[in-house]
Amino acid sequence: MALSREAIMEVLRAVQDPELHRSIVDLDMVKDLRIDGNDVTVVINLTVPGCPLKAHFQRDVAQRLREAFPEIGRVNVEFGAMTDQERAAVAAKVRGGSPGAAAATPATAELAARYRIIGVASGKGGVGKSTTTVNLAVALRQLGYKVGIIDADIYGFSIPRMMGNMSRPVVLDEQTIVPVESHGVKFISAGSLVDEGTPIIWRGPMLGKMIEQFLTHVLWGDLDYLLLDLPPGTGDVPLSVAQMLPKTDIIIVTTPQAAASQVASRVGAMAQKTNQRVIGVIENMAYFICDNCQKEHHIFGKGGAEALAKSLGTEVIARIPLEGEVRLGGDVGDPVVIDRPDSPAAQAFLAAARRVAEVAPPPVWSDELRVL
Ligand SMILES: Nc1ncnc2c1ncn2[C@@H]1O[C@H](COP(=O)(O)OP(=O)(O)OP(=O)(O)O)[C@@H](O)[C@H]1O
Ligand SMILES: [Mg+2]
Structure with a gap:
Protein backbone atom coordinates (compact mmCIF):
# COMPACT_ATOMS: atom_id res chain seq x y z
CA MET A 1 0.00 0.00 0.00
CA ALA A 2 1.31 3.47 -0.83
CA LEU A 3 1.85 5.82 2.08
CA SER A 4 -1.07 8.20 1.71
CA ARG A 5 -3.21 10.05 4.19
CA GLU A 6 -6.28 8.02 3.31
CA ALA A 7 -4.44 4.70 3.54
CA ILE A 8 -2.99 5.61 6.94
CA MET A 9 -6.39 6.68 8.27
CA GLU A 10 -7.81 3.37 7.08
CA VAL A 11 -5.19 1.48 9.10
CA LEU A 12 -5.73 3.72 12.15
CA ARG A 13 -9.42 2.84 12.03
CA ALA A 14 -8.47 -0.49 13.65
CA VAL A 15 -6.87 1.25 16.66
CA GLN A 16 -9.34 1.32 19.51
CA ASP A 17 -9.56 3.45 22.60
CA PRO A 18 -9.30 0.66 25.22
CA GLU A 19 -11.67 2.38 27.62
CA LEU A 20 -14.34 3.38 25.14
CA HIS A 21 -13.96 0.25 22.99
CA ARG A 22 -14.36 2.30 19.82
CA SER A 23 -12.12 3.20 16.90
CA ILE A 24 -10.02 6.34 17.41
CA VAL A 25 -10.91 7.40 13.87
CA ASP A 26 -14.65 7.01 14.48
CA LEU A 27 -14.29 9.02 17.68
CA ASP A 28 -12.40 11.81 15.86
CA MET A 29 -9.44 11.31 18.14
CA VAL A 30 -6.86 11.64 15.36
CA LYS A 31 -6.17 15.34 15.59
CA ASP A 32 -3.38 15.58 13.07
CA LEU A 33 -1.50 13.40 10.62
CA ARG A 34 1.79 14.47 9.01
CA ILE A 35 3.72 12.58 6.35
CA ASP A 36 7.31 13.64 5.78
CA GLY A 37 8.95 11.40 3.20
CA ASN A 38 8.57 7.96 4.78
CA ASP A 39 8.21 9.32 8.31
CA VAL A 40 4.74 9.61 9.83
CA THR A 41 3.53 11.62 12.80
CA VAL A 42 0.11 10.85 14.29
CA VAL A 43 -1.35 13.21 16.88
CA ILE A 44 -4.00 11.58 19.07
CA ASN A 45 -6.37 13.69 21.11
CA LEU A 46 -6.80 12.16 24.56
CA THR A 47 -10.07 12.31 26.47
CA VAL A 48 -8.21 13.30 29.63
CA PRO A 49 -4.78 14.89 29.74
CA GLY A 50 -2.06 12.62 31.07
CA CYS A 51 -4.18 9.61 30.21
CA PRO A 52 -2.23 6.47 31.21
CA LEU A 53 -3.01 4.84 27.86
CA LYS A 54 -0.27 6.67 25.96
CA ALA A 55 2.02 3.62 25.83
CA HIS A 56 -0.84 1.52 24.46
CA PHE A 57 -1.53 3.97 21.63
CA GLN A 58 2.16 4.34 20.85
CA ARG A 59 2.61 0.59 20.53
CA ASP A 60 -0.61 -0.15 18.70
CA VAL A 61 -0.30 2.67 16.16
CA ALA A 62 3.37 1.92 15.37
CA GLN A 63 2.77 -1.82 15.06
CA ARG A 64 -0.23 -1.51 12.73
CA LEU A 65 1.42 1.10 10.51
CA ARG A 66 4.63 -0.97 10.22
CA GLU A 67 2.66 -4.06 9.28
CA ALA A 68 0.62 -2.20 6.66
CA PHE A 69 3.51 -0.17 5.20
CA PRO A 70 6.84 -2.05 5.27
CA GLU A 71 8.58 0.94 3.71
CA ILE A 72 7.58 3.28 6.56
CA GLY A 73 10.38 5.16 8.34
CA ARG A 74 9.90 6.72 11.78
CA VAL A 75 6.48 6.57 13.41
CA ASN A 76 5.92 9.34 15.94
CA VAL A 77 2.85 9.29 18.10
CA GLU A 78 2.14 12.59 19.82
CA PHE A 79 -0.69 13.52 22.12
CA GLY A 80 -3.05 16.42 22.57
CA ALA A 81 -5.91 16.92 25.04
CA MET A 82 -9.53 17.37 24.05
CA THR A 83 -11.40 20.56 24.75
CA ASP A 84 -14.63 20.27 26.73
CA GLN A 85 -16.53 20.62 23.47
CA GLU A 86 -14.61 17.82 21.77
CA ARG A 87 -15.15 15.61 24.80
CA ALA A 88 -18.89 16.33 24.72
CA ALA A 89 -18.93 15.29 21.05
CA VAL A 90 -17.22 11.99 21.94
CA ALA A 91 -19.70 11.53 24.80
CA ALA A 92 -22.61 11.98 22.41
CA LYS A 93 -21.08 9.48 19.99
CA VAL A 94 -20.57 6.77 22.58
CA ARG A 95 -24.06 7.35 23.93
CA GLY A 96 -25.38 6.94 20.41
CA GLY A 97 -26.79 10.46 20.03
CA SER A 98 -25.72 13.41 17.94
CA PRO A 99 -23.53 16.15 19.50
CA GLY A 100 -25.59 18.53 21.56
CA ALA A 101 -28.56 16.16 21.68
CA ALA A 102 -30.10 15.35 25.01
CA ALA A 103 -28.40 12.46 26.73
CA ALA A 104 -29.79 9.11 25.72
CA THR A 105 -29.72 8.01 29.33
CA PRO A 106 -32.16 5.30 30.24
CA ALA A 107 -34.69 5.77 33.01
N1 LIG B 1 -15.11 -16.31 53.67
C1 LIG B 1 -14.20 -15.48 54.18
N2 LIG B 1 -13.02 -15.92 54.67
C2 LIG B 1 -12.10 -15.07 55.19
N3 LIG B 1 -12.25 -13.75 55.26
C3 LIG B 1 -13.40 -13.24 54.78
C4 LIG B 1 -14.42 -14.05 54.21
N4 LIG B 1 -15.44 -13.24 53.81
C5 LIG B 1 -15.06 -11.99 54.11
N5 LIG B 1 -13.85 -11.98 54.69
C6 LIG B 1 -13.11 -10.79 55.19
O1 LIG B 1 -13.91 -10.17 56.17
C7 LIG B 1 -13.84 -8.76 56.07
C8 LIG B 1 -15.23 -8.18 55.83
O2 LIG B 1 -15.70 -8.59 54.57
P1 LIG B 1 -16.44 -7.59 53.60
O3 LIG B 1 -15.75 -6.29 53.54
O4 LIG B 1 -16.67 -8.31 52.33
O5 LIG B 1 -17.80 -7.43 54.39
P2 LIG B 1 -18.99 -6.41 54.15
O6 LIG B 1 -20.22 -7.11 54.58
O7 LIG B 1 -18.94 -5.88 52.77
O8 LIG B 1 -18.62 -5.27 55.18
P3 LIG B 1 -19.26 -3.79 55.28
O9 LIG B 1 -20.57 -3.96 55.94
O10 LIG B 1 -18.27 -3.06 56.10
O11 LIG B 1 -19.38 -3.28 53.88
C9 LIG B 1 -12.88 -8.46 54.93
O12 LIG B 1 -11.61 -8.25 55.46
C10 LIG B 1 -12.90 -9.74 54.12
O13 LIG B 1 -11.69 -9.95 53.41
MG1 LIG C 1 -18.81 -3.89 52.07
Whole structure:
Protein backbone atom coordinates (compact mmCIF):
# COMPACT_ATOMS: atom_id res chain seq x y z
CA MET A 1 0.00 0.00 0.00
CA ALA A 2 1.31 3.47 -0.83
CA LEU A 3 1.85 5.82 2.08
CA SER A 4 -1.07 8.20 1.71
CA ARG A 5 -3.21 10.05 4.19
CA GLU A 6 -6.28 8.02 3.31
CA ALA A 7 -4.44 4.70 3.54
CA ILE A 8 -2.99 5.61 6.94
CA MET A 9 -6.39 6.68 8.27
CA GLU A 10 -7.81 3.37 7.08
CA VAL A 11 -5.19 1.48 9.10
CA LEU A 12 -5.73 3.72 12.15
CA ARG A 13 -9.42 2.84 12.03
CA ALA A 14 -8.47 -0.49 13.65
CA VAL A 15 -6.87 1.25 16.66
CA GLN A 16 -9.34 1.32 19.51
CA ASP A 17 -9.56 3.45 22.60
CA PRO A 18 -9.30 0.66 25.22
CA GLU A 19 -11.67 2.38 27.62
CA LEU A 20 -14.34 3.38 25.14
CA HIS A 21 -13.96 0.25 22.99
CA ARG A 22 -14.36 2.30 19.82
CA SER A 23 -12.12 3.20 16.90
CA ILE A 24 -10.02 6.34 17.41
CA VAL A 25 -10.91 7.40 13.87
CA ASP A 26 -14.65 7.01 14.48
CA LEU A 27 -14.29 9.02 17.68
CA ASP A 28 -12.40 11.81 15.86
CA MET A 29 -9.44 11.31 18.14
CA VAL A 30 -6.86 11.64 15.36
CA LYS A 31 -6.17 15.34 15.59
CA ASP A 32 -3.38 15.58 13.07
CA LEU A 33 -1.50 13.40 10.62
CA ARG A 34 1.79 14.47 9.01
CA ILE A 35 3.72 12.58 6.35
CA ASP A 36 7.31 13.64 5.78
CA GLY A 37 8.95 11.40 3.20
CA ASN A 38 8.57 7.96 4.78
CA ASP A 39 8.21 9.32 8.31
CA VAL A 40 4.74 9.61 9.83
CA THR A 41 3.53 11.62 12.80
CA VAL A 42 0.11 10.85 14.29
CA VAL A 43 -1.35 13.21 16.88
CA ILE A 44 -4.00 11.58 19.07
CA ASN A 45 -6.37 13.69 21.11
CA LEU A 46 -6.80 12.16 24.56
CA THR A 47 -10.07 12.31 26.47
CA VAL A 48 -8.21 13.30 29.63
CA PRO A 49 -4.78 14.89 29.74
CA GLY A 50 -2.06 12.62 31.07
CA CYS A 51 -4.18 9.61 30.21
CA PRO A 52 -2.23 6.47 31.21
CA LEU A 53 -3.01 4.84 27.86
CA LYS A 54 -0.27 6.67 25.96
CA ALA A 55 2.02 3.62 25.83
CA HIS A 56 -0.84 1.52 24.46
CA PHE A 57 -1.53 3.97 21.63
CA GLN A 58 2.16 4.34 20.85
CA ARG A 59 2.61 0.59 20.53
CA ASP A 60 -0.61 -0.15 18.70
CA VAL A 61 -0.30 2.67 16.16
CA ALA A 62 3.37 1.92 15.37
CA GLN A 63 2.77 -1.82 15.06
CA ARG A 64 -0.23 -1.51 12.73
CA LEU A 65 1.42 1.10 10.51
CA ARG A 66 4.63 -0.97 10.22
CA GLU A 67 2.66 -4.06 9.28
CA ALA A 68 0.62 -2.20 6.66
CA PHE A 69 3.51 -0.17 5.20
CA PRO A 70 6.84 -2.05 5.27
CA GLU A 71 8.58 0.94 3.71
CA ILE A 72 7.58 3.28 6.56
CA GLY A 73 10.38 5.16 8.34
CA ARG A 74 9.90 6.72 11.78
CA VAL A 75 6.48 6.57 13.41
CA ASN A 76 5.92 9.34 15.94
CA VAL A 77 2.85 9.29 18.10
CA GLU A 78 2.14 12.59 19.82
CA PHE A 79 -0.69 13.52 22.12
CA GLY A 80 -3.05 16.42 22.57
CA ALA A 81 -5.91 16.92 25.04
CA MET A 82 -9.53 17.37 24.05
CA THR A 83 -11.40 20.56 24.75
CA ASP A 84 -14.63 20.27 26.73
CA GLN A 85 -16.53 20.62 23.47
CA GLU A 86 -14.61 17.82 21.77
CA ARG A 87 -15.15 15.61 24.80
CA ALA A 88 -18.89 16.33 24.72
CA ALA A 89 -18.93 15.29 21.05
CA VAL A 90 -17.22 11.99 21.94
CA ALA A 91 -19.70 11.53 24.80
CA ALA A 92 -22.61 11.98 22.41
CA LYS A 93 -21.08 9.48 19.99
CA VAL A 94 -20.57 6.77 22.58
CA ARG A 95 -24.06 7.35 23.93
CA GLY A 96 -25.38 6.94 20.41
CA GLY A 97 -26.79 10.46 20.03
CA SER A 98 -25.72 13.41 17.94
CA PRO A 99 -23.53 16.15 19.50
CA GLY A 100 -25.59 18.53 21.56
CA ALA A 101 -28.56 16.16 21.68
CA ALA A 102 -30.10 15.35 25.01
CA ALA A 103 -28.40 12.46 26.73
CA ALA A 104 -29.79 9.11 25.72
CA THR A 105 -29.72 8.01 29.33
CA PRO A 106 -32.16 5.30 30.24
CA ALA A 107 -34.69 5.77 33.01
CA THR A 108 -33.89 3.60 36.00
CA ALA A 109 -37.10 1.60 35.52
CA GLU A 110 -35.95 0.63 32.01
CA LEU A 111 -32.75 -0.84 33.33
CA ALA A 112 -34.39 -3.94 34.74
CA ALA A 113 -35.45 -4.87 31.21
CA ARG A 114 -31.86 -4.68 30.03
CA TYR A 115 -29.89 -6.21 32.86
CA ARG A 116 -30.54 -8.67 35.63
CA ILE A 117 -29.97 -6.41 38.62
CA ILE A 118 -29.02 -8.13 41.85
CA GLY A 119 -28.53 -6.32 45.15
CA VAL A 120 -26.21 -7.96 47.66
CA ALA A 121 -27.57 -7.06 51.09
CA SER A 122 -27.05 -7.92 54.75
CA GLY A 123 -28.41 -7.05 58.15
CA LYS A 124 -25.08 -6.54 59.89
CA GLY A 125 -21.88 -4.99 58.59
CA GLY A 126 -18.72 -6.96 57.96
CA VAL A 127 -20.36 -10.26 57.06
CA GLY A 128 -18.81 -10.36 53.59
CA LYS A 129 -21.16 -8.55 51.18
CA SER A 130 -18.40 -6.87 49.23
CA THR A 131 -16.30 -10.03 49.14
CA THR A 132 -19.35 -11.93 47.88
CA THR A 133 -20.23 -9.27 45.31
CA VAL A 134 -16.73 -9.24 43.84
CA ASN A 135 -16.30 -13.02 43.73
CA LEU A 136 -19.81 -13.60 42.40
CA ALA A 137 -19.24 -10.99 39.69
CA VAL A 138 -15.93 -12.49 38.60
CA ALA A 139 -17.38 -16.03 38.77
CA LEU A 140 -20.33 -14.97 36.57
CA ARG A 141 -17.79 -13.46 34.18
CA GLN A 142 -15.91 -16.77 34.17
CA LEU A 143 -19.18 -18.44 33.15
CA GLY A 144 -19.24 -16.11 30.14
CA TYR A 145 -21.63 -13.39 31.30
CA LYS A 146 -20.99 -9.67 30.97
CA VAL A 147 -21.02 -8.20 34.44
CA GLY A 148 -20.95 -4.80 36.10
CA ILE A 149 -20.79 -3.78 39.77
CA ILE A 150 -22.16 -0.65 41.40
CA ASP A 151 -20.55 0.01 44.75
CA ALA A 152 -23.72 1.25 46.42
CA ASP A 153 -21.99 1.41 49.79
CA ILE A 154 -21.17 5.07 49.22
CA TYR A 155 -19.73 5.81 52.68
CA GLY A 156 -17.99 2.48 53.12
CA PHE A 157 -16.81 1.86 49.56
CA SER A 158 -14.44 -1.05 49.13
CA ILE A 159 -14.90 -2.35 45.58
CA PRO A 160 -11.92 -0.57 43.91
CA ARG A 161 -9.44 -2.11 46.36
CA MET A 162 -11.07 -5.54 46.23
CA MET A 163 -11.06 -5.43 42.41
CA GLY A 164 -7.43 -4.28 42.39
CA ASN A 165 -8.02 -1.17 40.31
CA MET A 166 -7.96 2.19 42.04
CA SER A 167 -7.87 4.28 38.86
CA ARG A 168 -10.34 7.04 38.10
CA PRO A 169 -13.05 6.52 35.54
CA VAL A 170 -12.97 8.67 32.40
CA VAL A 171 -15.68 11.32 32.81
CA LEU A 172 -16.53 12.51 29.29
CA ASP A 173 -19.19 14.85 30.55
CA GLU A 174 -21.57 14.98 33.51
CA GLN A 175 -23.83 12.43 31.89
CA THR A 176 -21.22 10.07 30.50
CA ILE A 177 -18.92 8.19 32.82
CA VAL A 178 -16.85 5.28 31.52
CA PRO A 179 -16.71 2.58 34.20
CA VAL A 180 -13.42 1.22 35.48
CA GLU A 181 -12.66 -2.36 34.47
CA SER A 182 -10.86 -5.15 36.29
CA HIS A 183 -10.80 -8.93 35.90
CA GLY A 184 -13.19 -8.52 32.97
CA VAL A 185 -15.83 -6.82 35.15
CA LYS A 186 -16.87 -3.16 34.88
CA PHE A 187 -17.45 -1.23 38.07
CA ILE A 188 -18.13 2.20 39.49
CA SER A 189 -17.62 3.35 43.06
CA ALA A 190 -17.54 6.62 44.94
CA GLY A 191 -14.06 5.35 45.78
CA SER A 192 -13.11 5.65 42.09
CA LEU A 193 -14.05 9.33 42.20
CA VAL A 194 -12.40 10.48 45.45
CA ASP A 195 -9.13 9.67 47.20
CA GLU A 196 -9.32 6.60 49.40
CA GLY A 197 -8.84 8.48 52.65
CA THR A 198 -11.45 11.13 51.87
CA PRO A 199 -14.65 10.78 53.91
CA ILE A 200 -17.95 11.18 52.08
CA ILE A 201 -20.29 13.22 54.21
CA TRP A 202 -23.45 13.54 52.18
CA ARG A 203 -26.89 13.24 53.63
CA GLY A 204 -29.45 10.61 52.62
CA PRO A 205 -31.02 12.23 49.52
CA MET A 206 -27.56 12.79 48.00
CA LEU A 207 -26.80 9.09 48.35
CA GLY A 208 -29.88 8.19 46.32
CA LYS A 209 -28.89 10.74 43.66
CA MET A 210 -25.45 9.22 43.41
CA ILE A 211 -26.85 5.71 42.94
CA GLU A 212 -29.19 7.06 40.27
CA GLN A 213 -26.22 8.57 38.46
CA PHE A 214 -24.32 5.33 38.73
CA LEU A 215 -27.29 3.58 37.17
CA THR A 216 -28.04 5.99 34.36
CA HIS A 217 -24.92 8.00 33.57
CA VAL A 218 -22.38 5.20 33.50
CA LEU A 219 -21.75 3.59 30.13
CA TRP A 220 -22.52 0.03 31.14
CA GLY A 221 -23.04 -1.23 27.60
CA ASP A 222 -24.68 -4.57 27.04
CA LEU A 223 -24.39 -6.22 30.44
CA ASP A 224 -26.06 -9.45 31.50
CA TYR A 225 -25.73 -8.80 35.24
CA LEU A 226 -25.44 -5.63 37.26
CA LEU A 227 -24.60 -6.35 40.90
CA LEU A 228 -25.12 -3.75 43.61
CA ASP A 229 -22.93 -3.98 46.70
CA LEU A 230 -25.34 -2.49 49.25
CA PRO A 231 -24.48 -1.03 52.64
CA PRO A 232 -25.71 -3.09 55.60
CA GLY A 233 -29.21 -2.69 57.01
CA THR A 234 -32.35 -0.99 55.80
CA GLY A 235 -31.13 2.61 55.50
CA ASP A 236 -31.39 5.28 52.82
CA VAL A 237 -29.54 3.43 50.07
CA PRO A 238 -31.38 0.08 50.14
CA LEU A 239 -34.64 2.06 50.33
CA SER A 240 -33.77 4.29 47.34
CA VAL A 241 -32.72 1.22 45.37
CA ALA A 242 -36.02 -0.44 46.21
CA GLN A 243 -37.88 2.65 45.01
CA MET A 244 -35.83 3.16 41.84
CA LEU A 245 -35.56 -0.50 40.93
CA PRO A 246 -38.57 -2.36 42.30
CA LYS A 247 -37.70 -5.42 40.23
CA THR A 248 -34.29 -5.93 41.77
CA ASP A 249 -33.40 -9.39 42.96
CA ILE A 250 -31.77 -9.58 46.36
CA ILE A 251 -29.17 -11.94 47.74
CA ILE A 252 -28.76 -11.77 51.49
CA VAL A 253 -25.35 -12.50 52.96
CA THR A 254 -25.18 -13.63 56.55
CA THR A 255 -22.87 -15.45 58.89
CA PRO A 256 -24.34 -18.60 60.47
CA GLN A 257 -25.00 -17.26 63.94
CA ALA A 258 -28.56 -16.50 64.97
CA ALA A 259 -27.70 -12.90 65.93
CA ALA A 260 -26.68 -12.12 62.34
CA SER A 261 -29.40 -14.02 60.56
CA GLN A 262 -32.14 -12.50 62.71
CA VAL A 263 -30.99 -8.99 61.83
CA ALA A 264 -30.79 -10.08 58.19
CA SER A 265 -34.43 -11.13 58.30
CA ARG A 266 -35.40 -7.43 58.57
CA VAL A 267 -33.61 -6.76 55.29
CA GLY A 268 -35.45 -9.67 53.74
CA ALA A 269 -38.77 -8.37 55.06
CA MET A 270 -38.07 -4.91 53.63
CA ALA A 271 -37.17 -6.39 50.25
CA GLN A 272 -40.42 -8.31 50.15
CA LYS A 273 -42.45 -5.28 51.25
CA THR A 274 -40.97 -3.23 48.42
CA ASN A 275 -41.63 -5.96 45.84
CA GLN A 276 -38.07 -7.06 45.44
CA ARG A 277 -37.45 -10.78 45.17
CA VAL A 278 -35.08 -12.47 47.57
CA ILE A 279 -33.45 -15.08 45.35
CA GLY A 280 -31.39 -16.64 48.06
CA VAL A 281 -29.16 -16.47 51.09
CA ILE A 282 -25.38 -16.88 51.02
CA GLU A 283 -23.95 -18.16 54.26
CA ASN A 284 -20.47 -16.69 54.57
CA MET A 285 -17.79 -17.75 57.04
CA ALA A 286 -19.93 -20.87 57.31
CA TYR A 287 -17.12 -23.07 58.61
CA PHE A 288 -13.36 -23.32 58.86
CA ILE A 289 -11.39 -26.34 57.71
CA CYS A 290 -8.40 -26.95 59.94
CA ASP A 291 -5.17 -27.90 58.14
CA ASN A 292 -4.35 -30.53 60.71
CA CYS A 293 -7.61 -32.39 61.19
CA GLN A 294 -9.43 -31.48 57.92
CA LYS A 295 -12.66 -31.18 59.91
CA GLU A 296 -15.24 -28.41 59.55
CA HIS A 297 -15.21 -26.11 62.57
CA HIS A 298 -18.30 -23.98 63.01
CA ILE A 299 -16.70 -20.88 64.44
CA PHE A 300 -19.77 -18.67 63.97
CA GLY A 301 -22.27 -21.36 64.86
CA LYS A 302 -24.58 -23.25 62.58
CA GLY A 303 -27.99 -23.15 60.99
CA GLY A 304 -28.76 -19.41 60.90
CA ALA A 305 -28.77 -19.16 57.11
CA GLU A 306 -31.01 -22.19 56.74
CA ALA A 307 -33.52 -20.73 59.19
CA LEU A 308 -33.39 -17.33 57.47
CA ALA A 309 -33.92 -18.83 54.00
CA LYS A 310 -36.85 -20.83 55.30
CA SER A 311 -38.50 -17.83 56.91
CA LEU A 312 -38.19 -15.86 53.65
CA GLY A 313 -39.37 -18.74 51.49
CA THR A 314 -36.08 -18.93 49.65
CA GLU A 315 -32.97 -21.13 49.53
CA VAL A 316 -29.37 -21.13 50.72
CA ILE A 317 -27.44 -20.55 47.49
CA ALA A 318 -24.01 -21.28 48.89
CA ARG A 319 -22.02 -21.84 52.05
CA ILE A 320 -18.65 -20.12 51.84
CA PRO A 321 -15.93 -21.30 54.24
CA LEU A 322 -13.74 -18.97 56.25
CA GLU A 323 -10.36 -18.98 54.47
CA GLY A 324 -7.28 -16.82 54.83
CA GLU A 325 -7.01 -16.61 51.02
CA VAL A 326 -10.42 -14.96 50.75
CA ARG A 327 -9.32 -12.16 53.07
CA LEU A 328 -5.95 -11.82 51.38
CA GLY A 329 -7.53 -11.76 47.91
CA GLY A 330 -9.77 -8.89 49.03
CA ASP A 331 -6.85 -6.94 50.45
CA VAL A 332 -4.65 -7.21 47.38
CA GLY A 333 -7.35 -7.04 44.72
CA ASP A 334 -7.11 -10.60 43.42
CA PRO A 335 -10.46 -12.26 44.16
CA VAL A 336 -10.08 -15.84 45.37
CA VAL A 337 -12.01 -17.19 42.37
CA ILE A 338 -9.13 -15.98 40.20
CA ASP A 339 -6.21 -16.38 42.55
CA ARG A 340 -7.07 -19.78 44.08
CA PRO A 341 -9.75 -21.23 41.82
CA ASP A 342 -9.38 -24.71 43.35
CA SER A 343 -9.89 -23.59 46.95
CA PRO A 344 -13.16 -24.62 48.63
CA ALA A 345 -14.21 -20.95 48.93
CA ALA A 346 -13.64 -20.29 45.20
CA GLN A 347 -15.52 -23.46 44.31
CA ALA A 348 -18.40 -22.37 46.54
CA PHE A 349 -18.52 -18.93 44.88
CA LEU A 350 -18.50 -20.57 41.46
CA ALA A 351 -21.33 -22.90 42.47
CA ALA A 352 -23.20 -19.84 43.75
CA ALA A 353 -22.74 -18.14 40.36
CA ARG A 354 -24.09 -21.20 38.56
CA ARG A 355 -27.11 -21.29 40.83
CA VAL A 356 -27.73 -17.54 40.35
CA ALA A 357 -27.64 -18.07 36.58
CA GLU A 358 -30.33 -20.72 37.01
CA VAL A 359 -32.67 -18.91 39.38
CA ALA A 360 -32.04 -15.43 37.93
CA PRO A 361 -30.93 -15.72 34.30
CA PRO A 362 -30.13 -12.52 32.41
CA PRO A 363 -33.11 -11.00 30.60
CA VAL A 364 -33.53 -11.91 26.98
CA TRP A 365 -33.73 -8.66 25.13
CA SER A 366 -33.99 -7.38 21.65
CA ASP A 367 -31.13 -5.70 19.81
CA GLU A 368 -32.75 -2.26 19.96
CA LEU A 369 -32.23 -2.26 23.69
CA ARG A 370 -28.49 -2.74 23.34
CA VAL A 371 -26.53 0.42 23.99
CA LEU A 372 -22.88 1.24 23.16
N1 LIG B 1 -15.11 -16.31 53.67
C1 LIG B 1 -14.20 -15.48 54.18
N2 LIG B 1 -13.02 -15.92 54.67
C2 LIG B 1 -12.10 -15.07 55.19
N3 LIG B 1 -12.25 -13.75 55.26
C3 LIG B 1 -13.40 -13.24 54.78
C4 LIG B 1 -14.42 -14.05 54.21
N4 LIG B 1 -15.44 -13.24 53.81
C5 LIG B 1 -15.06 -11.99 54.11
N5 LIG B 1 -13.85 -11.98 54.69
C6 LIG B 1 -13.11 -10.79 55.19
O1 LIG B 1 -13.91 -10.17 56.17
C7 LIG B 1 -13.84 -8.76 56.07
C8 LIG B 1 -15.23 -8.18 55.83
O2 LIG B 1 -15.70 -8.59 54.57
P1 LIG B 1 -16.44 -7.59 53.60
O3 LIG B 1 -15.75 -6.29 53.54
O4 LIG B 1 -16.67 -8.31 52.33
O5 LIG B 1 -17.80 -7.43 54.39
P2 LIG B 1 -18.99 -6.41 54.15
O6 LIG B 1 -20.22 -7.11 54.58
O7 LIG B 1 -18.94 -5.88 52.77
O8 LIG B 1 -18.62 -5.27 55.18
P3 LIG B 1 -19.26 -3.79 55.28
O9 LIG B 1 -20.57 -3.96 55.94
O10 LIG B 1 -18.27 -3.06 56.10
O11 LIG B 1 -19.38 -3.28 53.88
C9 LIG B 1 -12.88 -8.46 54.93
O12 LIG B 1 -11.61 -8.25 55.46
C10 LIG B 1 -12.90 -9.74 54.12
O13 LIG B 1 -11.69 -9.95 53.41
MG1 LIG C 1 -18.81 -3.89 52.07
